Amino acid sequence: MNAQLQPSQVNEAGHMAIGGVDTLKLADQYHTPLMVYDVDQITGQVARFKKVFEENNVDYVVSYASKALAIKAIYQLLKPAGDHVHADVVSAGEMATAFQAGFPAARLTFHGNNKSKQELVMAVDHHVGMIVLDNFHEIDLLTAVLEERDATARVMLRITPGISAHTHQYTATGQVDSKFGFDLDSGQADQALQQVLANPRMDLCGVHAHIGSQIFELNGFEMAAAKLMAVVDHWRQDYCYLASIINVGGGFGIRYVSADHPLKPEEFVDAIVKTVKKEAARRHLPLPAIWIEPGRSIVGPAGYTLYTVGSRKDIPGLEPYVSVDGGMGDNIRPALYQAKYETVFAADPTQKAAEHVRLAGKYCESGDILADDVPLPKTKAGDILVMLDTGAYGYTMASNYNRNPRPAIVFVKNGHSQLVVKRETLADLVALDQSYTLE
Template identity: 50%
Template sequence: MPLSGTSRIDGRGHLTIGGCDAMELAKEFGTPLYVYDEALIRQNSRRFVESFKQSGFAFQVAYASKAFSCIAMAQLAAEENLSLDVVSSGELYTALQAGFPVERIHFHGNNKTEEELRMALEANVGCYVVDNFYEMELLHDLASTANKRVNVMLRLTPGIEVHTHEYISTGQEDSKFGFGVSDGQAMQAIQHALAKKQFNLLGIHVHIGSQIFDTTGFVQAVRIVRAFLDRVHEEMGYEVQVLNLGGGFGISYTSEDDPVAIEAFVETITREVAATWDERDLPRPEIWIEPGRSIVGNAGTTLYTIGSIKEIPGIRTYVAVDGGMTDNIRPALYQAKYDALLANKASLPPAETVSIAGKCCESGDMLIWDIALPKVNSGDILAVLSTGAYGYSMASNYNRLRRPAVVFVQDGEAELVVERETYEDLIRKDRKRAVLSQI
């Protein structure tokens, strides 16, 4: 699989990222280690923005912070003039601490709590993507009490099944997200939202799933949404200002993956919206999208140190690393596949087929099954590619393992943006019992 961004193999056969030797990064910051190619994050962001500029549409490209959130990433998104999609008070707090422009923050989530909504109202976030009737009433009551008028969008489930794992498919009718189009809930939601004096209904939002390699689902979504809006226009005279088509744009994890280019996704979406609105002689809406994985996914590499090696003659060789499902749960959660190389032997040809095991006490803690690598030795550094999305953000302390550090690399410089957790961090919230039981 070709290397992404600024990743290269130098004259010593070492992997370099952003001009930094992966072996030196592992030595300085320890492993496991998340390494982000800052130039590639910026390049991916700009490809979305420039594609929309060429389309002639008004737009917002909102980085979906659930893919990877920390203060430095929020700062980078702000520098690239992106908006920001947050789904919790924690992600919102991170954005606020980063000084992200609040008017460009969009608050998502299927069960926003009263505490979270109060926090968002106090911060004056730019838009709320309302997911259900409970939230609609709660947000309106809180906005009324605070004497604030808020921008809202309604999340719809358009009834589209896309080819992706069931855990990351969200646009079908049987979904925990949004108001159903086919069952009448979406129409009822529009009526309720328009009747609420504290709401400014900007438009509607759809998100059909993640890791999508085909533009067909997006075209279908635009058509279903427009047909629904035709009925809304007839019955209520309402027309959207904003159409949010979510994210879900796929990336390449292995040579089996064949993602659509960013430019092709944007061109398909904007062409379909233009055609569908123009044929009705309606003003074109502003288009919002929410890429996350497609901005940071291929910009991330996780470095591990190889420890034990177990050969089972005639069956398999297990190569264990010093991380696993605690820093990348995706293979265990939904059988995600990754490619990898030995950072200190990157120019050598494959010599054996091994399987990469994590160190957690779970048989399911396997990062990669059956990968061809040069002869593997304990102490080698394994680089797992395209781990920039949902690695750090879904990391855990299972088995009381410490979450890894995160570094941004660019032009030969490495910047520590998240420190490795300490043992003290692990027990910081623990409390010893005042009186021990007598046995």
């Protein structure tokens, strides 16, 4: 059996099951390509994050990073988790989705490196709980919005801690040369601090940093936590300001393929908490609240994509191309930054591989290869394949390239399934088009 599958994921018929639901039945009922999420995997990971904080007896927030999957159902799923479970948003669209889902605005954090005035107005008018200031332009823009609306806002300052985590260059964010945050060494962060402290409409709550995504090593997070505590100490001594929150971001790596050996996500958090405690004691600082922003580690392993096999191309001496009915339109990560996934045969995920293939998408790009060197039984047109750990960034980065509709999303739990995002129709694809009338 694939190492990523549990015995419970193979049912009595020998088929792969997700949340107790047969994947062949899911494909038959909802068609493919289809994204399927195991609800218990999502809520279980959130509970494990909460547990590690509570066992360490610290104030905390687990803030779900919406960019991993921003649909109404995920906010509705997280809402009952309580006041210690928040969500962070980076656009008017993500905010609006959370509002539509009934997620409390007070439990939202608004991020982004180029927030528009309209987005800030939206956040202020809806009383979003925290706004993370990323640059001087945003300080000025938010100041103007608060004055116009005669309002106040809770804010944090995002800094670039100068820590380069071991990750893909496109997902590294903590190094000095980054589009995000205020630089420490140049004095930008101190200047921003003084501007915000002088503004009576802004309640500065703390400091934020994020060092990257899909990180496997503890030391980067430990260094980031220590750096944030050093900043807190510096601001206390030099500016008589004591931050009550440090936000260490997210980026906890998950297993995609057998070569990946990450720690459990909660182990990263435990190391962060222990570092903060040690630094607080060493520097004689009160222990701040610790916020994290996991996204991938919450929804990534809980998500699966079902595809139907179509054409096949055999080339003597080379791996054959097995094409499926999806591809870079529903998962651009392999083309964008060489992301890798494992795939199983839905009808018998324990069946031994008969060949290694290249799993190709249906889009008109040579780079539309979902996975290389995939071990599979001999497949034929109509067979269902299940790609594992596709829950993060697939749908949120999906496109209508080649005018293909985006797939449906189904949540499963205890043997039951529910459609939470409808499949786009051909009518949806042209709904915004206008007829040409110029002469």
